């Protein structure tokens with residue numbers, strides 16, 4: 001089966017070119033201006049941009065809540081990813097209480113195999129870093145699960161010795177540590193203070209997680225990663241000072257920076273005192289001030305920030321978020337964004353006059369490189385999977401919860417006007433989104449075994 005996409009403008013992390021693109025057996029066969037006209041299917045991309053499919057390296061599916069319910073799963077959320085221009089997701093699978101990492105992966109895998117509308121891989125959130133769990137790393141890495149999330153705060157926090165021990169083993173085997181960097185002690189101290197004063201509304205979530213807490217933990221994570229000589233990605237960095245701490249430390253050990261759309265387009269004005277709707281924005285780290293948001297753009301412009309991920313959690317306001325009605329510390333942390341990440345970042349970057357190659361690097365190419373998917377994913381080149389977004393730069397639309405595909409009953413981006421939108425999405429050469437509608441088949445998404453940075457020769 002041959003497909004020809006004609007007359008589009010192809011944009012990669014390094015160049016723009018007006019060319020035709022031939023797809024054969026799900027892969028990009030050739031790109032050029034004179035590649036003939038023979039194909040079973042022809043797609044006209046006149047006046048459209050062609051991007052590599054988005055890679056969202058930080059999403060959470062089926063997150064357990066305190067009442068036994070779970071957040072939205074692969075069925076609705078991977079379809080939402082597809083509609084939004086994302087063709088590969090990396091899900092943070094929680095190591096369940098009393099289970100091995102492998103058993104937890106098996107549980108996620110059994111769901112994804114029948115439900116996933118886009119390709120997927122897994123990281124593990126390590127909750128029990130005992131000797132048995134550490135021994136599992138050696139088996140998981142060759143099976144394509146090469147990155148592991150280590151929490152420094154919240155219920156899942158590991159202490160410094162546990163972090164160091166885990167990082168040492170990752171370093172030995174070429175794995176990547178992804179850290180949630182916040183200082184658990186500062187947060188617990190402030191939460192207790194709030195509790196004593198009966199300050200339990202969601203506004204105080206934001207008050208309990210200051211910049212200092214994030215940046216202290218970033219510093220400590222770097223110290224630990226350097227001690228263990230372990231490659232690390234600092235997840236969801238929310239502020240420029242944090243970015244600078246990391247860039248200043250990068251020389252000897254590879255340390256990567258992830259940020260998220262919400263830190264770049266929203267700010268702490270969402271945190272109204274006395275309003276429970278603030279619970280929609282209970283995420284960690286929290287949104288920062290308007291000034292901090294503006295400063296964070298420096299890290300986008302100067303290329304210090306490597307990747308942008310959604311940190312998607314498909315929670316509902318009417319159910320999940322209400323669990324913290326009496327006490328903000330019980331509000332599930334996180335919000336939905338898998339569907340909006342791609343276009344939101346396209347819109348925000350073009351509005352600020354930032355080059356589209358930078359956009360591609362942040363949302364597809366660099367995530368593919370850091371997480372061992374490159375060059376199969378993350379670029380448009382002969383031999384790569386034909387994961388493509390045909391994008392209409394003139395399409396104007398508004399983000400609303402009512403019209404989104406993702407299951408949540410709200411979006412943090414309600415009412416934002418977008419210029420530019422997804423027209424078609426191809427996953428390994430098959431059209432899975434057409435005119436904004438999902439036209440694929442759940443289960444079309446495949447598990448992608450990932451390489452380590454080392455097997456990629458450390459090239460990022």
Ligand SMILES: [Zn+2]
Nearest residue numbers: 058060092311
């Ligand atoms: Zn997360």
